[in-house]
Amino acid sequence: MTDDKTDDKSDKNESARPAEERNLEAAKDKTGTGTGVEQAAPEQSPENVPAPTGEVRAVGVRHGMFGTSGTGDTSGYGGLVSAKVFPTPTQKPYGGWFDEVSDALEARLGSTDLTSAIESVVVHRGEITFHVRREDLPFVAQMLRDDEALRFEFCSGVSGVHYPDDAGRELHAVYHFTSMTHNRRIRVEVSVPDSDPHVPSLVSIYPTLDWHERETYDMFGLIFDGHPALTRVLMPDDWPGHPQRKDYPLGGIPVEYKGGSIPPPDQRRSYN
């Protein structure tokens, strides 16, 4: 994607990196209290004070470095607490054709007073992600497909992602749309809470999503309301649970070899 690469550069110019680092600090303050080892406050010189940031998307914290607990770790690294922070929302201008798409989308949304349908926009690594409110997803998708300035006539499918520590937004449905007319690609993301895993189905707009939504339901338990026949597609019909969720174990048994025993992958010591 040639034009993406140029956008990537402009993205870097907006000092995305320092923003991430700043957010890391902020998120540590937010999530790390009480959980980590008591640490002395950093020196409050001007350069060490975290800059005020916008919305921080920390999806959990990472403890330690070696994935072990209960051992005599004297290195001190075991007490390390760091936030898992995803790229923060980007402010306009996004650069390149991103602005054209975003403006066209907002213009159409503005005329139907759904201006808040788009929660945030993230530009990262030359890719643009629109976080869309779930109740407005069908309308946004219909517009993406039909509006002349947008014309995202091709949907690559939906992929589920489970963020167990992202409270209230545990399950994400991620769609990739391609405009073959304009040769553009965008990502649309919908977040829903685990307690209410309902997402409107887009099968009536993009029939290709039939199996994709079934797979996402199968693997994550996301319920696509309005899907013509939301059944499992890869796992057997009577399978309990949704295997790709983070709370679903990988499974496996220890393997014995020459007197040694190797635990299954999800129980081995790991670097998180």
Place this chain on the structure above:
Amino acid sequence: MTTEQDFYAAPGDTSQGKVFTVTGQDWDSITQSIGESAEERVVVNMGPQHPSTHGVLRLILELEGETVTEARCGIGYLHTGIEKNMEYRSWVQGVTFCTRMDYLSPFYNEATYVLGVERLLDIEDDIPEKAQVMRVLLMELNRISSHLVAIATGGMEIGALTVMTIGFRERELVLDLFELITGLRMNHGFIRPGGVAQDLPPGALDEIRDFIVLMKKRLPEYAALCNANPIFKGRLEGVGHLDLAGCMALGLTGPVLRSTGYAWDLRKTQPYSGYEDYDFEVQTWDTSDSYGRFRIRLDEMWESLKIVEQAVDRLAGLEGAPVMVGDKKIAWPSQLAIGSDGMGNSLDHIRHIMGESMEALIHHFKLVTEGFRVPAGQAYVPIESPRGELGAHVVSDGGTRPFRAHFRDPSFTNLQATSVMSEGGMVADVIVAIASIDPVMGGVDR
């Protein structure tokens, strides 16, 4: 042949009439027992173990006489949880898993995953030229071998056994090249984040040049055997029809989309790995049917040969150039070499880390056991696989393992078109329609 003897479905299990199990016994007894019932409408369960369903695909066909009134697919018989497994391995180990998905085009699975990881690492511009050219070379050789299997198995399924035998004959030559370059015939795990696993072995370019010469002699055989063959055309022409609007709605890509005359090929429209530097044409056909898809695959093999030729010429001038990114925090530290007992760890590298440099040993150990961290975010870099748009949605939470890797496999998506391609046609045409989609169940079920 009565329901009492049938252990697949006991009499109480079905409310929809008699169940017949056909597993290769005397056909007369079956037709006689079917003839006794007055019902014309038959539901046939074909597969998942059937020589003509292109893998472990289960077809549920509702027939009236020989006409298919409804066709549905049952998939999932080859689900292996590769995506889940990848979440429990390091970023580099992920390659070893995803290469096993679509087993006829392993390099594409590796490439799309690796391109996504490289985008998240922000090292897309740092990949050495030689690694890029080697990726293109391997992918295009892989396209040839994959299309050969598509044509071969498609031929076999309609009874053209010679197409099958010559298809596999040529595929073997490609697999020999893969074995020479990567050490394995399939499941290579060769394209790694940052480059490729190792340099070309001595003599590889000569072997590939010999292969190109031979292929240019062999490829016309397929054309001579099939292109104007009246039986072949009779079976394929007008079968499995799907127009551009249908392809768009159902998300079909690859040869099926190009058989509608639309020249959409990601290598041209959204080039990756330096495809913009190669001279090749996007092949299309305008009949929207199985015959067009066959001709496109045949023509694409010629185009792939053209690209392979150009890649070989470029590689000849890149001898000794690096094949892995310069960043030592990402580049795989281990080196392989041919020893007296075959391919193994490079003795020079072992000597270096074990005898000369403590730091090199620590570095090797840390990178191999822990791996590198990938900045949090998500990426999707689709590529043009032999079957269409193959993309990996790669999500990182900043750790040493993929937080989520989802593969948008073209076989999975394209197989949804089975119903629209085959309903209203004959049973025998279902086989042709599916063969023209060329689904690989390893990729469908993952």
